[in-house]
Amino acid sequence: xxxxxxxxxxxxxxxxxxDLGRPGHAHLGVPLSGALDAPAHRLANRLVGNPxxxxxxxxxxxxxxxxxxxxxxxxxxxAPCPVTxxxxxxxxxxxxxxxxxxxxxxxxxxxxxxSYLAFGGGVATEPVLGSRATDLLSGLGGDALTDGAVxxxxxxxxxxxWADAVPHPGPPTELLLPYxxxxxxxxxxxxxxxxxxxxRFRVSAASNRIGLRTExxxxxxxxxxxxxxxxxxxxxxxxxxxxxxxxxxxxxxxxGGYPVIGVVPARHLAAAAQxxxxxxxxxLPLRGA
Amino acid sequence: MRxxxxxxxxxxxxxxxxxxxxxxxxxxxxxxTAGTLPPxxxxxxxxxxxxxxxxxxxxxxxxxxxxxxxxxxxxxDRPGVEIPVVYDGPDLADVAAxxxxxxxxxxxxxxxxxxHVAFCGFAPGxxxxxxxxxEWHVPRRAxxxxxxxxxxxxxxxxxxxxxxxxxxxxxxxxxxxDAVLWDPRRENAALLTPGTRVHFVPRDRARDxxxxx
Numbered sequence: 001x002x003x004x005x006x007x008x009x010x011x012x013x014x015x016x017x018x019d020l021g022r023p024g025h026a027h028l029g030v031p032l033s034g035a036l037d038a039p040a041h042r043l044a045n046r047l048v049g050n051p052x053x054x055x056x057x058x059x060x061x062x063x064x065x066x067x068x069x070x071x072x073x074x075x076x077x078x079a080p081c082p083v084t085x086x087x088x089x090x091x092x093x094x095x096x097x098x099x100x101x102x103x104x105x106x107x108x109x110x111x112x113x114x115s116y117l118a119f120g121g122g123v124a125t126e127p128v129l130g131s132r133a134t135d136l137l138s139g140l141g142g143d144a145l146t147d148g149a150v151x152x153x154x155x156x157x158x159x160x161x162w163a164d165a166v167p168h169p170g171p172p173t174e175l176l177l178p179y180x181x182x183x184x185x186x187x188x189x190x191x192x193x194x195x196x197x198x199x200r201f202r203v204s205a206a207s208n209r210i211g212l213r214t215e216x217x218x219x220x221x222x223x224x225x226x227x228x229x230x231x232x233x234x235x236x237x238x239x240x241x242x243x244x245x246x247x248x249x250x251x252x253x254x255x256g257g258y259p260v261i262g263v264v265p266a267r268h269l270a271a272a273a274q275x276x277x278x279x280x281x282x283x284l285p286l287r288g289a
Numbered sequence: 290m291r292x293x294x295x296x297x298x299x300x301x302x303x304x305x306x307x308x309x310x311x312x313x314x315x316x317x318x319x320x321x322t323a324g325t326l327p328p329x330x331x332x333x334x335x336x337x338x339x340x341x342x343x344x345x346x347x348x349x350x351x352x353x354x355x356x357x358x359x360x361x362x363x364x365x366d367r368p369g370v371e372i373p374v375v376y377d378g379p380d381l382a383d384v385a386a387x388x389x390x391x392x393x394x395x396x397x398x399x400x401x402x403x404x405h406v407a408f409c410g411f412a413p414g415x416x417x418x419x420x421x422x423x424e425w426h427v428p429r430r431a432x433x434x435x436x437x438x439x440x441x442x443x444x445x446x447x448x449x450x451x452x453x454x455x456x457x458x459x460x461x462x463x464x465x466x467d468a469v470l471w472d473p474r475r476e477n478a479a480l481l482t483p484g485t486r487v488h489f490v491p492r493d494r495a496r497d498x499x500x501x502x
Contacts, residue, residue: 182293229335
C-alpha cells in the first residue's frame with residue numbers, strides 16, 4: 001500500500017467515503033449514491049486543490065478523527081464543527097496543514113448533520129463502477145469506516161486553492177422543500193395535496209442516506225394499492241401506505257411501487273442532508289416549467 | 290403512451306403492456322447508440338414504464354415520441370444467455386402444489402420457458418424476468434426468509450429472479466445456479482440487463498458435483 005494514507009483513529013457514528021456517485025447505472029439496480037451535501041463536498045475539494053469529483057469523507061453528527069501518515073492539506077466543510085490538529089484548534093471551512101503523524105479531528109456537528117473532510121489527493125480506495133462512493137443500500141463501495149481502518153490517499157495536487165473565507169449557507173432551522181407535482185399526483189385527493197402544501201411536517205429520526213423520513217399529517221390517497229414497480233428519481237417524494245412522504249436521497253432504490261406525489265429539485269437536497277431530526281419542514285409546490 | 294413529468298427534466302413514459310415497454314426501451318437504446326437520442330443520464334425500464342432522467346427539453350422530447358414507430362421485438366433482436374440451474378429449491382414442492390402438478394413438471398415447464406429481463410431493481414444485477422403465463426404466477430411467501438443464498442432461482446408474482454448476492458427475500462425458491470449474476474470488475478457487471486433473453490438449463494445434482502470437482 002502507498003505510504004500516503006491516513007489511519008482512522010475515531011470513525012464516529014457513521015463516516016463513509018463519498019464522491020459524486022455512480023450515475024448511469026440505475027437500469028442495473030445501482031443507486032446514484034455520492035455525497036448528500038454535494039456543494040459542501042465540492043467546496044472541501046476546492047479548498048485543498050482537488051478536482052471536485054475526488055473522494056472525501058462524509059461524517060454523521062459526531063465527526064471523525066484521522067492520523068496522517070504524511071503531511072497533508074485537509075479541509076472540513078458541511079456541518080460546522082470544532083476542528084483540531086493534535087488537540088490544537090484549527091479553522092473549519094479552510095485548508096489546514098496537518099503534519100506527518102498528527103491527528104486531524106473533526107468534532108461533533110455544532111449545527112447540521114454531515115461534515116466533509118477533503119484530503120490533498122483525495123481518498124483513493126478502489127473505485128466500483130467509476131466511483132468510490134459508499135452505497136449503504138446496495139453495499140457497493142464498501143462499508144462505513146471503523147476504528148483502525150487505513151485509507152489510502154492519492155497524490156497531492158500541486159497547490160491548494162487558498163481562500164480567506166468561503167460563503168456557506170448554514171444548516172436550516174426550517175427546511176424548505178420546493179417540489180414539482182408528479183408523476184403520480186393523481187393518486188392523491190385535493191385534500192391530500194393541500195395537506196402536503198400546508199401541513200406541519202418534521203424530519204423523522206428514522207432518516208438516513210436512503211431517504212429523509214417525515215412526521216406529520218398523512219396524505220389522503222385517491223387510489224389504494226401499489227403501482228407496478230417504476231423508476232424512481234433522486235428527490236422523489238414517495239408516499240408509502242402510512243401516508244407520510246419520504247424524500248429520496250442519494251442511496252435511494254432505483255425502482256419502487258409506492259406513488260411519487262412530487263419531485264424536489266436536486267439543488268435543495270443539500271439542505272435536506274443537513275436537517276437534524278425534529279427540524280420543521282415546509283413543502284412548496286412549484287407550478288409551470 | 291402517457292408521458293408524465295418527473296421534476297423539471299425527467300419523463301416517466303407509461304405503456305399498456307410489458308411488450309410495449311420492451312419495444313420502446315429497445316428503440317431508446319438503438320437511438321442512444323446511434324447518437325440520435327438527446328442526452329439523458331438514465332434510461333430505466335420497469336414493469337409498465339420507462340423513466341428518462343435529465344432531458345434538456347422533456348416536453349419537446351415527449352412531443353417527438355408521438356411520431357416514433359415502435360417495431361415489435363422478435364427473439365432474434367435480443368441478446369440471449371443460458372443459466373444452468375440445479376432445481377432443488379426448498380419451495381419447489383409448494384410451487385408444484387400451487388401449479389397443481391409435480392415438482393418434475395415445474396422444472397420441465399420452467400426450463401422450457403423463454404424469459405426476458407423486464408427490468409432490474411432490488412439489488413445491483415437483480416433482474417425481474419417475465420415469460421411465465423398468468424396461471425403459473427405465485428404469491429410471495431407469507432414470511433420472508435431472513436437470508437436467501439446467492440444464486441437462488443426464485444419465483445414471485447409474474448416474475449422469476451436470481452439472487453445476485455445473499456439477502457433477505459420473500460420469493461419462492463425453486464433452484465440455484467453458480468452463474469455469477471453480478472461482478473462490478475467485469476466489463477458488463479450485470480449478467481442480466483433489461484431486454485436480455487434468458488433460458489434456464491437444468492443440471493442434475495450429481496453432474497453438478499462432478500463439474501465442480
